[in-house]
Amino acid sequence: xxxxxxxxxxxxxxxxxxxxxxxxxxxxxxxxxxxxxxxxxxxxxxxxxxxxxxxxxxxxxxxxxxxxxxxxxxxxxxxxxxxxxxxxxxxxxxxxxxxxxxxxxxxxxxxxxxxxxxxxxxxxxxxxxxxxxxxxxxxxxxxxxxxxxxxxxxxxxxxxxxxxxxxxxxxxxxxxxxxxxxxxxxxxxxxxxxxxxxxxxx
Numbered sequence: 001x002x003x004x005x006x007x008x009x010x011x012x013x014x015x016x017x018x019x020x021x022x023x024x025x026x027x028x029x030x031x032x033x034x035x036x037x038x039x040x041x042x043x044x045x046x047x048x049x050x051x052x053x054x055x056x057x058x059x060x061x062x063x064x065x066x067x068x069x070x071x072x073x074x075x076x077x078x079x080x081x082x083x084x085x086x087x088x089x090x091x092x093x094x095x096x097x098x099x100x101x102x103x104x105x106x107x108x109x110x111x112x113x114x115x116x117x118x119x120x121x122x123x124x125x126x127x128x129x130x131x132x133x134x135x136x137x138x139x140x141x142x143x144x145x146x147x148x149x150x151x152x153x154x155x156x157x158x159x160x161x162x163x164x165x166x167x168x169x170x171x172x173x174x175x176x177x178x179x180x181x182x183x184x185x186x187x188x189x190x191x192x193x194x195x196x197x198x199x200x201x202x
Contacts, residue, residue: 032198034191035172035183044147044171044179049107049139052119052132059177065103066199068183068192070170071149073110074122075160079168079185080106084126087170090192091127098200101175104130109151109166111140147171174199 030037047059047069059067068087072080087104094102106123108114111134114122119132135143144151151166168185172195181195 030198033181033195035181035187035195037180038182039178039180041179044173046146047107047133047143049133049135049143050116052116052123052134054116057131057133059173062103062105062173063177064175065101066175066196067173067177068102068104068170068196069107069147069173070105071107071109071144071147071151071166073108073164073166074114074118075110075163076166077163079166081126083168083170083185084123084130086187086189086192087130088126089189090196091129093189093193094196098197099129101200102196105133106130107133107140107143109140109144109149110153110164111135111137172196172199174202 030039045059047057049057051057070080070083070087072083074080084104084106091099091102091104104127106119108119114132114134116132116134119134123130123132134140143149149167151164153162153164155162170183170187171179172181172183174180180199183192183195
């Protein structure tokens with residue numbers, strides 16, 4: 001069953017990579033990024049959710065910082081903990097001053113189970129500065145549409161009840177809130193840190 005789940009996530013990931021690759025074909029892209037440069041993409045402009053501390057958030061709240069945005073859920077068996085671990089490792093490769101200028105946001109695609117308490121225990125476990133974001137099912141769907149994120153519940157035998165297939169990559173926005181990069185799943189932390197440093201230096 002795990003293999004089927006991984007396959008579904010992988011297909012969703014590949015679909016997003018293809019969209020990102022098409023977006024990256026235009027002029028003005030940098031060649032020194034490790035991830036896919038999607039500067040100029042016509043999506044990913046809005047995000048209105050609540051963080052695990054109960055604070056209403058929009059992308060404007062993080063202007064001045066480089067933002068890494070990942071959609072997942074706390075019951076995720078593989079992709080989500082791996083991604084958050086890789087992000088935490090990448091942040092450790094930055095200088096303390098650089099790290100203060102990076103914000104990792106984890107948007108749950110399972111708002112029914114991912115309560116603020118659950119997110120507040122799960123997300124900061126990887127790094128205390130990381131924020132979990134949640135909304136109503138309608139708000140979650142709107143955020144996913146805005147960032148071209150696929151997610152879908154499916155029944156799973158066992159105590160969990162269901163899993164959620166979802167896009168496996170992350171987006172990176174620059175200090176001005178512009179969508180700049182698509183990072184594929186399992187990007188090495190050193191490569192993530194490399195790209196963060198480039199955006200911080202702009």
